[in-house]
Amino acid sequence: MKCINEVKFKFPAKSSNEAFARGAVSAFIMQLDPTISELSDIKTSVSEAVTNSIVHGYLGKGGEIYITVKIFEENIVSIKIRDKGCGIEDIEKAMEPLFTTGGDERAGLGFAVMQSFMDSIKVTSKIGKGTTVTLKKRITKNDP
Amino acid sequence: MLELEFNNSVLTAHLSGELDHHSAAVIRKKIDSKTEALKPKTLKLDYKDVQFMDSSGIGLIMGRYRQMSLIGGNVEVTNVPPHLKRMFSLSGIDTLGVMK
Ligand SMILES: Nc1ncnc2c1ncn2[C@@H]1O[C@H](COP(=O)(O)OP(=O)(O)O)[C@@H](O)[C@H]1O
Ligand SMILES: [Mg+2]
Numbered sequence: 001m002k003c004i005n006e007v008k009f010k011f012p013a014k015s016s017n018e019a020f021a022r023g024a025v026s027a028f029i030m031q032l033d034p035t036i037s038e039l040s041d042i043k044t045s046v047s048e049a050v051t052n053s054i055v056h057g058y059l060g061k062g063g064e065i066y067i068t069v070k071i072f073e074e075n076i077v078s079i080k081i082r083d084k085g086c087g088i089e090d091i092e093k094a095m096e097p098l099f100t101t102g103g104d105e106r107a108g109l110g111f112a113v114m115q116s117f118m119d120s121i122k123v124t125s126k127i128g129k130g131t132t133v134t135l136k137k138r139i140t141k142n143d144p
Numbered sequence: 145m146l147e148l149e150f151n152n153s154v155l156t157a158h159l160s161g162e163l164d165h166h167s168a169a170v171i172r173k174k175i176d177s178k179t180e181a182l183k184p185k186t187l188k189l190d191y192k193d194v195q196f197m198d199s200s201g202i203g204l205i206m207g208r209y210r211q212m213s214l215i216g217g218n219v220e221v222t223n224v225p226p227h228l229k230r231m232f233s234l235s236g237i238d239t240l241g242v243m244k
Contacts, residue, residue, distance in 0.1 A: 104210060105203045
């Protein structure tokens with residue numbers, strides 16, 4: 001499949017950047033004329049992945065988060081969110097709804113939300129090296 | 145982002161704007177310090193004006209549910225707008241009996 005547009009950016013893993021990250025992705029995707037609900041699904045999923053990198057990947061100690069957004073033919077959007085944090089030992093277990101290593105204020109729902117709000121999610125991770133989450137969604141074509 | 149109101153042992157928290165891990169941490173601290181001081185019977189979380197929310201908005205409810213249980217109080221969640229319904233149903237939070 002042919003990539004027709006692409007943007008890359010990185011930013012420090014601070015919680016004050018969560019709004020920036022989902023806002024930047026959503027601004028880039030606007031060119032596809034998504035519905036309000038598609039945009040909200042994407043913003044929510046990006047917020048989940050970025051929060052995970054900050055809270056779990058870097059354990060709140062900071063680091064860099066890298067995001068690549070690609071637009072492919074047929075209105076397919078791919079968003080890659082990468083950290084160089086601690087990595088995930090058992091990805092399958094981490095993705096189970098309600099599973100969390102994050103304590104009382106985490107709901108354990110981040111992966112469940114990404115799975116439900118996007119068309120596909122791929123997670124790769126290496127202990128001590130970091131985690132990459134790739135989210136894909138097809139935007140419905142709003143034919144005039 | 146947060147307005148607190150205390151009336152007849154009910155502490156109402158009107159939430160507004162974007163609810164993510166960053167803003168939820170600020171909101172949680174404010175609610176918890178008020179709860180500690182006032183010891184309300186009920187903590188009402190009003191979601192009416194929440195424009196955006198990720199799963200931190202659910203974590204906020206679960207955390208307050210635990211806090212209120214400790215002082216023998218309960219939590220009520222009110223006015224969840226239509227655009228947040230999918231997140232709420234996915235979370236299964238209704239099994240806590242807090243949805244009003
Ligand atoms: N980027 C990451 N780096 C390390 N661990 C992660 C990362 N993302 C997720 N995890 C692990 O997966 C678990 C589940 O994540 P999630 O479903 O988002 O729930 P929550 O964030 O509420 O814990 C986390 O508690 C954590 O153990
Ligand atoms: Mg999470």
